[in-house]
Amino acid sequence: MKYKSQAVAMPYFIAAIGLFVAQIVFGLILGMQYVVGDFLFPEIPFNVARMVHTNLLIVWLLFGFMGAAYYMVPEESETELFSPRLALAMFWVFLIAGALTIIGYLTVDYATLAKYTGNDILATMGREFLEQPLLTKIGIVVVALVFLFNITMTVLKGRKTAISVVLLLGLWGLAIFFLFSFYNPTNLVLDKYYWWWVVHLWVEGVWELIMAALLAFVLIKVTGVDREVIEKWLYVIIALALVTGIIGTGHHYYWIGTPEYWQWWGSIFSALEPIPFFAMTVFAFNMVNRRRREHPNKAAVLWALGTGVMAFLGAGVWGFLHTLAPVNYYTHGSQITAAHGHMAFYGAYVMVVITIISYAMPILRGRACNSPKAQVLEMWSFWLMTIAMVFITLFLTAAGILQVWLQRVAEEPMSFMAVQDQVALFYWMREWSGVVFFIGLLAYVASFFVKGKEQPAGA
């Protein structure tokens, strides 16, 4: 690596992968509970397992983003990190806070946890994805601010590139919109309205800036294409993402007590939301086709291309599938939503974090690329996980279509639980796909330990 302080990225990446494994274990538990209802009850009720599954996802992606920033920013700014010690200290604070929260979820009754963590002073818990106790939320804000301070100071004292500026904007946006998680009015409609300012403006807003910056960085490194060209396209893509995505928030405002016109605004703008993802796919393939060098890290290139394709499929295509108000009227809150959520998160954010890890980790370990043997295993893990995720999505979509039909469209609608029995076969197939995904993930972890013929790093 070019700068010593980039090394602080390593523990972040390791923690991210570790938490990823834990997330998938809980995913398998959830999948099992869908078909064997009393599985692990009452030790781990579904709601607890789900909270752990989704919160771990968010936390490990945040670890991945922070690790990526610590790796990229010194290299982009051409200067050492402002304070590597602060970065390391925050790593431990975040890891311990995250671990304590998960242990709290698993060992303490949720209402008791709320009582002892100040939820009566400021009630913020019990809302989807924002289940964290108040103390954890404050911890997240503190860690984020210290992290942003560290990164911003580094950028300010060094070279300012488009990539580092866009990354910073994304990370600042992430922190700022998280503040809406502290706003929880009794009025349910207002509560939901601003809840989406965290959730939607994260994943279809500022996170896309982070994702695009990560992808652009890796593409510059592995293709050798001129920085001017890549950075121009970076701006084009994120402009399209925000232009469509900000008003696209409206696709969440159809049925939650907000005025009817959101059905028009939301449909129109979210119908355009696939465009930036399509542009990103075209961009990734274009840059790799125009590459001016053959980078030896084939696995990283594969992950980068995979991100483009899967983000387009998961976020773009599967998002569009149910985004128009007349369709969403029937699909809202069904397994279709779950199908979209799984593939979009995997395709956009999981894969982009793995892309940067795949590129940076060998360098952090003192070599330009892993041995061919290790790379072959990593590429196997790519295909196993990606194909498994495609099948998870397809089975959930099938379950969702059937669910919508039986429960909402049919002349004599069936009750929710009766429908769940009808679609159990698809849930079983989803669970088996999940097992394949987990095998792929284990192969991915194993690829870090494959020795093979390694080549020492040059300069």
Add this chain to the structure above:
Amino acid sequence: MRAACPPLPAPRTPPTLAGDLAIWIFILAELLAFGVFFIAYAFARANNPELFAAEQLALNRDAGAINTLLLLTASYFVVRAVHAAEAGQSRHGARWLVAALGCAAGFVAIKIGEYAAAFSAGISLSSSTFHMFYLSLTFFHFMHVLLGMVILGALWLNARRGLYGPHNMNGIESGAAYWHMVDLVWLILFPLVYVIR
């Protein structure tokens, strides 16, 4: 760092990028957004012909017509400014831009008057489907006019400093293209929402 890894093939020839592609992507994206909006309008109108016809009558067509003239005039002035810059008379072009800005300001003033009248009559996004479209489409366009004015203002500052000339037309041509797009959208919007019955 890469020295130890498999040997690199010779670098390929540097790629050439069609330069204007990206600005056209944006203009197409804008037209697409408006286009989808117009289709949605047509769709909603087909479902409620009486409501749309009745409420359309209440709109101030004179204000709309004057605004159409103002935007067209502004577009003409922008064209003159571009020609002036092409002829190497950037500062002269700046005066044309001021005239265009004046027309745009007139548009904004009339539009604000229209909105004030609408709001005092109790028209809002939620008062009817037609009002929803009338306000949404015109306000979306209104914001484009404001952004267009910011862009014309930036062009004016540069033109006044004599920045544009036969060899530097990129900025002023791009800004002008944006303004013409705003004008073009209005030319569809005005008959669609105000006139066609």
Add this chain to the structure above:
Amino acid sequence: MSGTFTKAMARNVFYGGTVFFFLLFLALTLDTTKALPKTDNRHNITADVAAGKHIWETRNCLGCHTLLGEGAYYAPELGNVYKRRGPDFIKAWMMAQPTGTPGRRQMPNFHLSDEELDQLIAFLKYASEINTQNWPPNIEG
């Protein structure tokens, strides 16, 4: 068009476009805020409803159920459960959990007092009267 579309222009489009659409979003939010009293059933928010929402949140109900279609998809929609089942059924149901039927999905017993159950039901009643533009399509949620 002469010349090329430069990185600086792409950057300006990004900043301009973002500010533009964020302002538009704020304008729509302002209008929504003004229009909400007509649809969000706020005049029926009582102390009981507030307490009920607190109970709803601290039992992590959204970890299994949906409320107006948002939450987890493991258990039935509860935005309209008040209309589907009525207060007495909800109360009896909550007290009878878990069923313990082998292989069936289990709901924990939250050991709520009678007063707490009433508050939770008040919250669900309030939620069921929000104008959701006729969603869900039918009573099954």
